[in-house]
Amino acid sequence: MNILLRLQELFSPLGHLASYILAYIFESLFLVIFVTISLIVMIYVFRKYMARIQQRIGPNRVGKFGLLQLIADALKLVGKENILPKNRDDLPYKLAPAIVFVSLVLAFTILPYGDFFYLGSFTVTHSEVTIVLLFGIIAIMPIGEVLAGVSSANKYALLGALRAVAKDVSFEIPMMLSVLAIVMMASARTPSSLSLESILSSEFLPYGILEPIGLFVFFISMVARASYTPFDLGESDSELVSGHSTEYSGMRFGMFYMGMFGSIFLGSLIVSILYLGGPSGPVESSLGFIWLIIKAAILVLISFTVWLSMPRIRIDKFINFGWKYLIPIAMINLILAGIITLGWGL
């Protein structure tokens, strides 16, 4: 049921190279369409859900049930004038939104979506170290935020960038520690424990059940990564105007906006792949992709609820929280994982 292999077979009369190139192009298209559609659906659901929580109606004017509102908004953003600050550092200023958005889309190429959307043989996903690759790409995203803050010659933006750096330093270590626990546990059952796919194929129970503490730490880290309230410190809406994206307008702002929603979706996908069994579900089928999406959608809704019901945490309290609570908890989780792995090995 693999679409891309079928495509490649379809194009095979054109020759080996041409068929691969065409399949690559279609794969990229698939990915871009997948990311775009999921973002559009997500933002629409977010706005309706937010309206529901806040006892409002939400978008209902453009199209049936306001379904076309997002398209109208996107058109508006594209059509807007790009206002450029005078004293900007030009290259980083223009590069920053692209870094955020491109690294986001790139991260989606690495995830295992199950057989239906199996991209393995086409991309670097085939590599044995996809976890390293994935978190490497995730670590690129904050660079965009920092560049945006530093290059836009604005004090609010600079403060936002400094906050973003402080935040990233505090949550990335516990995040990696809890991933390490999974790699450790997987290593007892598979030789290639750094590959997302072999982690998935070798697990007999979702890791969320084996190590709920890790799930907890990792989910919080993903909330911080996607930077919405309570951890939207880089943006800090009411304090720093808009933080690092203060000076951005038009589609460049849109990229930051989509980057945030994309991060939520990406975070939910990663959590459901690492901890909730990914594409496997109660009913085994080649359409494991749907299970993955369902799990991610539930996590996304949980994220939205957190977003809409929390005030912003103060930056020093977040750093405290990261270093004094999350890291020790992640360490304990690591020890527990080690014990489980040893027991497993015996």
Place this chain on the structure above:
Amino acid sequence: MPSSEWVELNFGPQHPSMHGVLRLKAKLDGEIVKEIEPVIGYLHRNAEKICEMTYFNDNLIYFDRMDYVGAMNMEVGYLEAAEKLLDISISERVKWIRVIMAELSRIAAHLVWAGAYGLDLGMLTPFFHCFIEREKLLTIFTEVSGSRQEVNYMCVGGVYQDITEKAIAEIEDFVREFPKRLKDIFNMLMKNDIFLSRTKGIGILDKETAISYGVTGPMLRASGVEYDVRKAEPYLVYDQVNFDIPVSYKGDNLARVLVRFEEMRQSLKIVEQAIKKIPDGPYFNPKAKKSLMIRMRGEGDVYARTESSKGEFGVYIVGDGGVKPYRVRVRSPTLRNLSVLPELAKDVMIADMIAISGTLDLVFGEIDR
């Protein structure tokens, strides 16, 4: 870091968390606010001077636009002074109507504050819940006066029109339903650890400082001074209703939040009693009606103080025997409350500065006038 290396940063006059047009010149050492200087005057509309050029009754509309979120409190404040100067009495019914309206306005003003305070701390949801409740109050105001926010409902000698049966029914509905909704909003804020960590022990205003700066209203009561003009010098019929003054002795952000929430409950208690006690009678003093506007002359000077939603609201009117006041002067409670901000927001983090300035409940129509 030496003070020469502090970064100067302007918050406002256009800034998402500056209510209205406050500008705060802050000197920052990294995330720490070292010094802060509020700059006001961006909404100066010359209301006091204009009051010298219009008739006594017409001045009310400028008072509506001072504390625009709790407009009826401003009207009560002005009429307390104007009616004393013009020597026009009002009937018992009018007094009760004014008490009801002033208290409903107080609830509306506190609801706006509660919603905006959630926004200050980055919380979107309570804002809408507060505004939905406020909308019900605005419906009541529309029913009695025909206008939502700047109502211009009262006038010298009474009120513009009698309170209708429908309005009374609406108020009764509101009184019945509001406590539950208020509890929801209260829990939304108070059962949140992050909210508590942002408010508890932050921006402590001690009793002495509060008194020396002339701070009044909920802010003063949150610092442990039991002073409320409604109890200290009862006007209208506040001596005939049973209510408590909420006082807290902590003086921090949380205390100010709690005091305001309790005030809403007490206001509701007053409205509940007033609805039952409201007597029959004329809604307008015929003496004022006969000599409407241009024939009302006042001589001498009067000062009247009332408790608005922000604090002690004083109006000083001098009359020279003409049809227009010679001089009108307003004691704005919010201006005094704002003046204590540099004291409170010293050596705190930026986030705390925003959290503190949120609890001052600033309304710029009243500060700049």
